[in-house]
Amino acid sequence: MDKMKFVLIGCGRIATLHVAGYKDNPDAELWGVCDTNASTAKKFAQEHGIPKIYKDFDEVLADKEVTAVELLLPHHLHCEYTVKACKAGKHVSVQKPMALNLAECDEMIKAARENKVLLKVFENFVFYPPYRFAKKLLDDGEIGAPVGIRLKMNNASLASRNIPIVGNMPKKGDPETEGVKETGWEVDPKSWLWRLNSTLSGGGPTVFDDGYHKFSTVMYLLGDVEKVTAWIDKTPVIPGVYNDSPAVIMWKHRDKKLYGVWDIMSSDDMYVQSKYYTCDERVEITGSRGVIWITRCTATMLPDVAPVFMYRDGKTTEFWDMKSDWADSFEASTRDFVDAIKNDREPVLSGQQGREVLKFALAAVDSARLCTEVYLDSYEDKPLPKKRGFIGNLLHGRS
Ligand SMILES: NC(=O)c1ccc[n+]([C@@H]2O[C@H](COP(=O)([O-])OP(=O)(O)OC[C@H]3O[C@@H](n4cnc5c(N)ncnc54)[C@H](O)[C@@H]3O)[C@@H](O)[C@H]2O)c1
Structure with a gap:
């Protein structure tokens, strides 16, 4: 059987520790990367021998070969990108913290449930x-x-x-x-x-x-x-x-x-x-x-x-x-993600566990x-501020 194909979204600081769990993995391969900074994605793919570089997230989601994505992104993108990936039928691992507030966690859990995909919150310390x-x-x-x-x-x-x-x-x-x-x-x-x-x-x-x-x-x-x-x-x-x-x-x-x-x-x-x-x-x-x-x-x-x-x-x-x-904790957590998909079981942390931690x-x-x-x-959830501030707008090209 072909190996399941995984794509890292975000090739920043922590991405370097998300590679080892795929090495010599009989069930999965690190198939691709995607980063808004194209040169960061290219450099990362070359350094780690990753075959495919996607130009953006939509291209990853449209690729039927892709089994799952690992979201290694700033926190305000965790909910939006998780929901999109679930709707495209991709299993999702999202780096900690799960989201900005509990309402976002609920959206993410619902999207995974409705689209019958697995949602893991990647918290490696456990x-x-x-x-x-x-x-x-x-x-x-x-x-x-x-x-x-x-x-x-x-x-x-x-x-x-x-x-x-x-x-x-x-x-x-x-x-x-x-x-x-x-x-x-x-x-x-x-x-x-x-x-x-x-x-x-x-x-x-x-x-x-x-x-x-x-x-x-x-x-x-x-x-x-x-x-x-x-x-x-x-x-x-x-x-x-x-x-x-x-x-x-x-x-x-x-x-x-x-x-x-x-x-x-x-x-x-x-x-x-x-x-x-x-x-x-x-x-x-x-x-x-x-x-x-x-x-x-x-x-x-x-x-x-x-x-x-x-x-x-x-x-x-x-x-x-x-x-x-x-680094051993990252490798084990990645292997948990792959194994949970393979065996159709809850990952550690599940969406619900991730919500409780948040x-x-x-x-x-x-x-x-x-x-x-x-x-x-x-505890009562707080609504999120609408303004992203100067740096937020700068990073996201919004005025
Ligand atoms: N488990 C841990 O111990 C640990 C440690 C550090 C960071 N983290 C988590 O990992 C996540 C990423 O943190 P980091 O330190 O690697 O951040 P970072 O800023 O170093 O990297 C983020 C990367 O995402 C890219 N990016 C931003 N928006 C994007 C988009 N829309 N599409 C594609 N790429 C995009 C950026 O260009 C950058 O390369 C965060 O959730 C953070 O909390 C976890």
Whole structure:
């Protein structure tokens, strides 16, 4: 049987990690790419040996050979492009966050259902092998009943190649920092333009955008959330444009005495070693009998510490025998998409799961805005602003 044909829509920063899952895949091939920037598409196709370059999205949708599309696009396009692809009978994987609001999620879920195609929200953290391993330890009761979770994020800028403004360079003559090598992967400033415009991105780059991963991870590990309380501060990136951090977010899981907290701090003078974004995540899960730590994900501040280790009954156990590169989570998530289509099953995340994660993120943002705790069941969706602003119009050729 012929392999199923997949097309990437958007060949920007994250597209590079969406290639590996098709390599040596017996069921699927990465058949084509499409990007409004033709030279970006051409360069990407050449670099990765992808046979077909489409001039626009409509051409992809009109091609009967195409089985599925992966949407790797700015967030304000997620809903519109998903609905179009569903109507053209293509299966869809849409990068996180699923959409700008819950009404858009509903449209996307409805379009997939009515056109009998599969809708996956591509949230890779739930495929990160150390998180998967920790989940198995939890499910096997290794630390007893879970009673709490802490997520810690260190965003650092010293010598980082992916900070929106010029990274904090080592200070001349400072023996502590001179000679420090650049860290992290390079991010095109254009990739930040739409991200820092909340009309296009739906919210701040840290709590709303990157946070989608964290909210998803928490729900994957410990289940549904009942209520959330958040403080989200602002840090200027350029005059009038802000990053939504530092922040502290707390929540309670549904029907359980099980609480969580996520704290995000930015340290301008800190160096974080990373092959990807210079953002380090650690997780600590406390149970009635022990504790599990997961010590890395996007970055690796603690390379000498086991990816997962556990404390129980006075003893610590280190777990090293697993893949732990961030890219491994992308590969596994792509394979989930292919397998779900092949076997006609729900993907991870399904549209409904993706909607629940978005609700958690939106409720956290609302909590900070209203200075109150927000129950997810009573969270009310907000209408989207009609104006895209100067940058939005510039990027989309609309006046
Ligand atoms: N899973 C993760 O960890 C992770 C990390 C980064 C980004 N993302 C997500 O991936 C998506 C893309 O992010 P990115 O960082 O790659 O962005 P990016 O800005 O680097 O790339 C977006 C690409 O889409 C192209 N594009 C824009 N409009 C288009 C259109 N109408 N048709 C075709 N191409 C179009 C742009 O030219 C650009 O090349 C976002 O949803 C983002 O949140 C996920």
